[in-house]
Amino acid sequence: MKKLQAIKCWIFDLDNTLYSGKTRVFEQVDKKMSKYISEKLNVNIVEAKEIQKNYFYEYNTTLNGMINNHKIDADEFLEFVHDVDIDFLKKDSLLNEELMKLDGKKIIFTNSSKKHAMNVIRKIGIDQHFDDIFDIVDSEFVPKPDIVSYKKLVKKHKIDPKLCVFIEDIARNLKPAYEMGMKTIWIENDEPWARKFSDSDFINYKTNNLPEFLKQINLLKVANEF
Numbered sequence: 001m002k003k004l005q006a007i008k009c010w011i012f013d014l015d016n017t018l019y020s021g022k023t024r025v026f027e028q029v030d031k032k033m034s035k036y037i038s039e040k041l042n043v044n045i046v047e048a049k050e051i052q053k054n055y056f057y058e059y060n061t062t063l064n065g066m067i068n069n070h071k072i073d074a075d076e077f078l079e080f081v082h083d084v085d086i087d088f089l090k091k092d093s094l095l096n097e098e099l100m101k102l103d104g105k106k107i108i109f110t111n112s113s114k115k116h117a118m119n120v121i122r123k124i125g126i127d128q129h130f131d132d133i134f135d136i137v138d139s140e141f142v143p144k145p146d147i148v149s150y151k152k153l154v155k156k157h158k159i160d161p162k163l164c165v166f167i168e169d170i171a172r173n174l175k176p177a178y179e180m181g182m183k184t185i186w187i188e189n190d191e192p193w194a195r196k197f198s199d200s201d202f203i204n205y206k207t208n209n210l211p212e213f214l215k216q217i218n219l220l221k222v223a224n225e226f
């Protein structure tokens, strides 16, 4: 963890990273995507789910599959699928405290929309900490784990990847970050699609509790100052 002392830029994924996957927020988004496909392509929900799964694997996001094959309107899709109930999300005071203590730039890097990200981080009470939300529109609809989007982010913020850490629940999304010289932290979870490749060398650290992990980094920083 000592290596993280030099970090100048903290890049966070949003869904199932800044809040726990146990909250089932993303499950709602997932269901809305099935519903969107079902209505748009006039197929039943079972067929829609199958299409959704195939697009996710082939194009990295359902949205990209829909754009490429059905020329849908991206804004309409993003608006529809992120219209979910997040009222039950609670303030995360430990995460808030530890983000405050972290030195350096903080950026959210997500395959979802800025609006969804803002809704979530306001609800958790951590919105004041972030310098930017780099969303799927900023990526010009080239989603993670395509290295093109990571390079766009780095270029926009004029940051040295070697001074960055990237934190994500989908293990394979950490690979391009590592290849560019970033440190990587995987958020441990039980989703088969997110766990895939989680034993790879491109993962530097693992944690099942992000606020606690950041707390340890901050404590180490204080200890080193003496």
Ligand SMILES: [Mg+2]
Binding pocket: 013, 014, 015, 016, 017, 168, 169, 170
């Ligand atoms: Mg995620």
